[in-house]
Amino acid sequence: MEIGIFGLxxxxxxxxxxxxxxxxxxxxxxNEAHTxxxxxxxxxxxxxxxxxxxxxxxxxxxxxTDIPGYDLSANQKEKNRILQxxxxxxxxxxxxxxxxxxxxxxxxxxxxxxxxxxxxxTELFVRDMEVVxxxxxxxxxxxxxxxxxxEEERETELLxxxxxxxxxxxxASQLELSEEDMKLLGSLSLFTAKPIIVAINIDEEQLxxxxxxxxxxLVQRIEQNGFAHIELSGxxxxxxxELSEEDxxxxxxxxxxxxxxxxxxxxxxxxxMGLISFLTVGEDEVRAWTIKKNTPAxxxxxxxxxxxxxxxxxxxxxxxxxxxxxxxxxxxxxKGLVKVVGKEEIVKDGDIFxxxxxx
Numbered sequence: 415m416e417i418g419i420f421g422l423x424x425x426x427x428x429x430x431x432x433x434x435x436x437x438x439x440x441x442x443x444x445n446e447a448h449t450x451x452x453x454x455x456x457x458x459x460x461x462x463x464x465x466x467x468x469x470x471x472x473x474x475x476x477x478x479t480d481i482p483g484y485d486l487s488a489n490q491k492e493k494n495r496i497l498q499x500x501x502x503x504x505x506x507x508x509x510x511x512x513x514x515x516x517x518x519x520x521x522x523x524x525x526x527x528x529x530x531x532x533x534x535x536t537e538l539f540v541r542d543m544e545v546v547x548x549x550x551x552x553x554x555x556x557x558x559x560x561x562x563x564x565e566e567e568r569e570t571e572l573l574x575x576x577x578x579x580x581x582x583x584x585x586a587s588q589l590e591l592s593e594e595d596m597k598l599l600g601s602l603s604l605f606t607a608k609p610i611i612v613a614i615n616i617d618e619e620q621l622x623x624x625x626x627x628x629x630x631x632l633v634q635r636i637e638q639n640g641f642a643h644i645e646l647s648g649x650x651x652x653x654x655x656e657l658s659e660e661d662x663x664x665x666x667x668x669x670x671x672x673x674x675x676x677x678x679x680x681x682x683x684x685x686x687m688g689l690i691s692f693l694t695v696g697e698d699e700v701r702a703w704t705i706k707k708n709t710p711a712x713x714x715x716x717x718x719x720x721x722x723x724x725x726x727x728x729x730x731x732x733x734x735x736x737x738x739x740x741x742x743x744x745x746x747x748x749k750g751l752v753k754v755v756g757k758e759e760i761v762k763d764g765d766i767f768x769x770x771x772x773x
Contacts, residue, residue, distance in 0.1 A: 415704065416449070416477040417611075417683065418503030422530055423483030424518055426615040427509040429648040431480035433655065433676055439480055447499045449479040454680045456691060456702050458734050458764060463700045465741055472701040474691050476683070479503060484537065497541055497605075505609040505687055508534050512626040513617035513647065527632045531612065535639070538605040543580055545602050546573050569598055576604070585610075588640045609687050612636050612643040613679065621647050622669065642686035646675025690763035693734060694718065695743070705761065712757035715769045725772040729755050734764035 421427040432438045435450035453473040463471045481499040485492070500506060510530045511520065525533070553570050556562060562570070572595055576586050586607035591599075596607065620626040626645075636643045654662055654674050666672065684690065684704075691702040692714060703717050711731075716723030732743075732752045740746045761767060 416479060416503050417505045417507050418479045418481050418500045419507045419509060420481050420484065420500060420534065421509035422511070422525065422533070423485055424520060425483070425509045425511040425530070426513070426648040427483070428480050429652065430509060430613060430615070431478055433648065433651045434478050445482050447479050447481050449477055451475050451477050454702065454704070455677055458693060459700055459702050461738065462693060462695050466695050466697060466700050468697055468700045470699045472699060474702040474704045478507070486533065493537070497537065500605050501603050503608065505611065505683070506605070507611050507613055509613045509615055510632070511615050512620060513615055513649070515617070526628055527614065527626070528628045528635060531632060531635060539580060542586065542604050542606045545604065546577055546580070549573060549602060565598060572599060585639055610641045611683055611686055612641050614643060614645045615648050616645055617647055618650055621645070621650065642682050644675065644679050644682045646679065651675050692761050692765045692767045694768065695766055709761050710757060711755055711759045711761055714761045714767065715771070718769065722769045722771050726757055727770045727772060729759070729770065730768040731755050731759070732766050733762065734766055737766055
């Protein structure tokens with residue numbers, strides 16, 4: 415899974431990228447995109463590792479791409495180059511700056527939080543409008559020469575639906591298109607069809623008061639567009655990373671937060687993208703695996719290894735919370751808490767999952 419981090423220059427997106435991945439983009443390459451992998455911190459993995467004491471502990475991972483700042487004063491060719499970095503991303507993390515910092519002056523006060531989001535939306539809309547129009551022209555030209563296939567006929571219908579949605583300022587992701595329809599449009603890589611998470615970058619005072627410029631209007635706009643959002647402070651997150659575990663907990667207590675913004679961001683991303691984690695445990699490894707919600711057991715087994723999906727017989731499953739009340743797999747089995755399920759059983763978030771397969 416790859417998520418593109420997008421925003422105006424000086425919004426704090428590169429700081430967020432570094433906090434997520436531990437990789438700091440080189441200042442001499444600021445006009446290039448940088449991709450790195452972030453561990454999805456999961457406290458369930460930590461607790462299970464304490465019990466099983468495995469040789470290896472593996473967290474789920476997400477790839478993030480720090481897209482160059484979208485400079486509104488740049489020429490259209492440069493803007494298009496930057497937008498192209500979104501092409502391969504499965505989702506967009508749009509960073510909106512609400513914090514005030516004289517040491518990092520904002521180019522213009524006109525770019526309020528709402529205006530920043532409007533700008534991002536407009537750029538995504540305009541790009542997709544061009545893509546949809548160009549594709550419709552090509553399909554119309556093809557229709558003059560030959561009979562369109564059933565897939566092309568359906569694609570034409572869908573493109574007109576999306577075009578009408580654009581006229582109503584509606585993102586493609588809000589149009590309730592089926593998974594099959596989205597696959598049909600997949601080659602177009604519509605930006606407005608991608609899940610969008612807005613990270614509102616605030617300062618310490620704003621975090622403690624829960625107040626910042628245009629908060630109500632910004633959140634309302636985000637919700638109207640079907641986006642997810644999270645409020646976090648890049649500056650505070652950077653300070654938390656430098657602290658020892660003990661000092662970190664004390665500082666978070668003072669701030670009145672139980673989880674860091676980076677930890678919360680993972681949860682927001684998973685929820686908005688319809689993702690969950692299941693867990694595998696043992697002396698060799700404790701690991702979290704990422705799958706889509708409503709994934710059946712056999713398909714989930716394939717996430718571990720394709721051979722397990724092919725030779726799947728059954729799976730043994732116990733929810734994490736239930737297991738933690740016992741703390742021993744042997745005892746959990748003895749008490750009948752471990753359920754044996756077939757290939758169609760839907761795997762749930764936090765399920766501890768063990769596959770039985772043919773040799």
